Amino acid sequence: MELFKDTRFDFLGRKWWFILPSLILTFAGLASLLIKGGPLYSIDFRGGAVMDVRCDGAPPIERIRTAVSNRLTGVSVVAAHDLTGSNEVLVSAQLPAEGDLSELRQTIDQALSTVMTKYSIRDFEVIGPQIGADLRRQALMATAGASAGMLLYLGWRFRLVYGAAAVVAMVHDAFITVGVFSLLDQEISLTVVAALLTLIGYSMNDTIVVFDRIRENRHTSGREPLAVTMNRSINQTLSRTVLTSGLTLLTALSLFLFGGPVLHGFSLALVIGIVTGTFSSVFIASPILLAWEQWRAGSRALRVPLPTVEPTGGVR
């Protein structure tokens, strides 16, 4: 079977058709982030307590909320995301200013016992405010470090402008993922950040395959305009791009559907990121590269010199 046989789409000529939706999504995410005062951090990053309670029968969410709110502040009670309907609720609360963290479990437990007789505490987590602040700092450092590391690697393997274009595409992907999380009121937890860092790598990976081909084709393209070479490269790698993203998306989707409540945020981030990551290597990274090269060619009125790499033989 062949999906894309000898395609000749003019991706770069119609780039605005594709950049526009991406811009709309970016601004929608930005607006949501501004209105809601930044991303919604989970207790991993802001400190607090969360308890996973399995109830016997449908959980009386409102009554649980009232009972716990009488004892603690910042209480939220939501049904745990689960397709099987397991009668689980997540009870979360802010940390009291005074007192030991280990007493929190008893406090919530007592509140629950006034509402229900049969329930079990399946998971209980308390994170002190300082640990949360530490993790926030580490998340920023890890993201910045990973981006810088990739910029350097791509700068070394290709040229800096390739790296810069790929990093812009990657930031675009990460930003859209965070924006969509904000639009959907989903929390950014530690595992979501892990998913984001994985996506950074994945987005790069996808961009590299396209760039690799552009570089290769530029050796054999002669006096062909750069836009034509790039279009040809994108078309040549199109079936690979669609197929591999589709396959990775399938595994991410199966994690989203079957992976259970704990991995919900993680797999959602993966699904969003894989879609935008694939999109951005074609419609964000490549136009940037083209615009840069055209600007340079225009300003020097010279043909762009080819990157110095061994010729690897003709394609076709």
Add this chain to the structure above:
Amino acid sequence: MNRTLIRKTLFILALVAASAFAIVRRPIRLGLDLRGGASLILRVKVDDSASPEQRRDVVEQTRQVLERRINAYGLAEAPVQPYGSRGNELLVQLPGVHDPSRIQSIVQSRAVLEWYAVEEGPYATRADAMAQHGGILPYDRKLLATRPAADGRQSWYVARSRPVVRGTDLRDARVAADSMGQPVTTFSLSQDAAARFEQYTRANIGRRAAIVLDQEILSVPVIEDAIRDSGQIRGARNLEEAQDLAVNLRSGALPAAIEIVQTRTVEASLGADSIRHGVQAGAAGLAAVVAVMLLYYRWAGANATLALLLNGVLLIAALACFGAVLTLPGIAGVVLTIGMAVDSNVLIFERIREELRGGKSTGAALAAGFSKAFDTLVDTHVTTVVSCAFLFLFGTPAVKGFAATLVIGLLTNLFTSVFVSRVAFDWELSSRRRGTELSIGLAR
């Protein structure tokens, strides 16, 4: 038959056998989120006035004491690790422990056992005791309270402020039954403490002493005879409490107080659910990927499936060999590896197809496809490894587990997609007559 091809095949088979052996011999350890248990981050409260060396010593001593205690509780595979960058935090993992009060008794009781000479008491309240001295205690006296009873009542004693026996004087502690069959914790003293103790008890027969644990009076016995080097502690509510006390006394007192800054307790049933979810997601993902590959690439799809399965075996064996701990995010990493690993095969197959369309012979197209795709493969793998490396900045075991799984999965993937797939293709070619086409789903 081609000699090198047979040698390569034997190499792969040997590797599979070794992996199977490793998996059977060293089963993968499950993380706390999968098997249930408690995980804590503790902060050692060191005086701000202490020098950096002193702080490090106190934290290290605390770590050792906690480790001794946990080992004595029979949780031997749970080392206490330094955590974070601040230098005064420790990560403790207690598999199978759920009872919060027991966790607290393990990590938070300082286990400083002391004997004080009692001067006056008991008083019903602190105010009563103070009133006897006009509101101010003499400089060499201190006020001690008993451990609250079940109804919350305490009584107060005035004792000499300098203890007769200190926590560091203990040599051993065990659990025994007293004459009434109640559990008691017996202890014995080190040599010089024993001499001091004997002298003190001989001189104070008929008077009262207070046995004090962590500044709470456990009992106030009357000294009946000179005691040399051993004693008993009564007042444990049950056998478990007496045992815990013995363990804590044996492991030594904590040099500083401890604050719990993060805890997570997971019930074993939740862990079992997580494993089930993970396996379901993995099976669904694998089935979908294999179906698409077979549909799209025909026989070459079977080749990719073989590489994928082998990748899974190698990955699990590598995790077992490195003693890695499998967490829920780790399982997610394995599932994700399925999708990402097949990427390499697709990249190579697409290249082979292109070479075939370009008019190359089957053998030449294979060779060109593998060699040209290799550079791209290395690039794509490096980027993911770089982003995973930065995940290690997070000390949390779950995130580290995820990153480790993904990196190992990508490395084994490079081997299976490039080496194993190539060998499988070579077999396919050599088993057919010359000139037949490669089954890679390409209509000619």
